[in-house]
Amino acid sequence: MKEGPDIALIGSLIGDPARANMLTALMGGQALTPTELAAHAGITLQTASSHLAKLEAGGLLTQRKQGRHRYYALAEDEVGLMLESLMGFAASRGLTRHRPGPRDPALRKARVCYNHLAGDYGVRLLDSLVAARQIEVTGEDLALTDAGRHRIEALGIDYDALQKSRRPICRTCLDWSERRSHLAGSLGEALLTHFIEEGWAKREKGSRVIRFSHNGERAFLELFPL
Structure with missing residues (x-):
């Protein structure tokens, strides 16, 4: 070409x-x-x-x-989104570089994808917000609804700061392990930061794994039901 x-x-x-x-x-x-x-x-x-x-x-x-x-x-974000999509494509074709190991279940459950939550919990987060009509889906585009804005402001997340960011507030990112979309964008980053600051979860040293505490996991599942 x-x-x-x-x-x-x-x-x-x-x-x-x-x-x-x-x-x-x-x-x-x-x-x-x-x-x-x-x-x-x-x-x-x-x-x-x-x-x-x-x-x-x-x-x-x-x-x-x-x-x-x-x-x-x-x-930038776009580089992380591209890499995650390529990893998803490779996984869907069975192109893996190692045999499943002990860390794989933890990576598949919850991990950081550049600056937002990925894995099973990342997909659950987006699914829950969509089911509650707090995020609206049109094709590949996502939009935070008024109900969604009230929801995140109730968590202490500054919506006006998200709007001022050059990045989209909501966007999809193809999850390599779930092969479905999780939530990226400035809102995805803000929510992961919130989970960590609240003590619900922490990042495993030297890894992309996000570990939820017992209480943090219970709070997360209650806050984002399916």
Whole structure:
């Protein structure tokens, strides 16, 4: 194809195994150093630096400097959404890189997807809001209803701040393990932050797993029934 978006370039950037591993590591939403990313990819720091430069030039990563250290993160929400969709597509075709292990059930139950909740609980969250008519679905588009606005404001989430964000308030993200949509956008991020700040859940160190406490799980299931 001689005209239009260059999907071949994006495909080549993601298609390298080392770069794919580094991008996946950044799906947790945290900024990581080149040394940490090299460890995730199983390559030397020098090789990782070359890969990171290509990913940054391709618009997939951004870096910031803090003192003597450099940190890399996904450039924007769209990169995380694209990666999650690709993971879902690969999973639906049976293309997995490892056999199921002990961490898989926890990842499938609740995990962080860049900055929002994914897995079974992420899908449940969206399904519950849609069933309660607090989110309206039109094709792939989501819209928060007046009832939904009142609901999130009752939780202490600042709706006006969500509106001022450059990102959509609500958007779908294809969940790789459930193969259905979960809630992304600024509202998805705000709700995950709320769950953590309330002490309902915390992130497992060195992992994308989100662990709900016993009381937190009960509160979550009561607040978002099916």
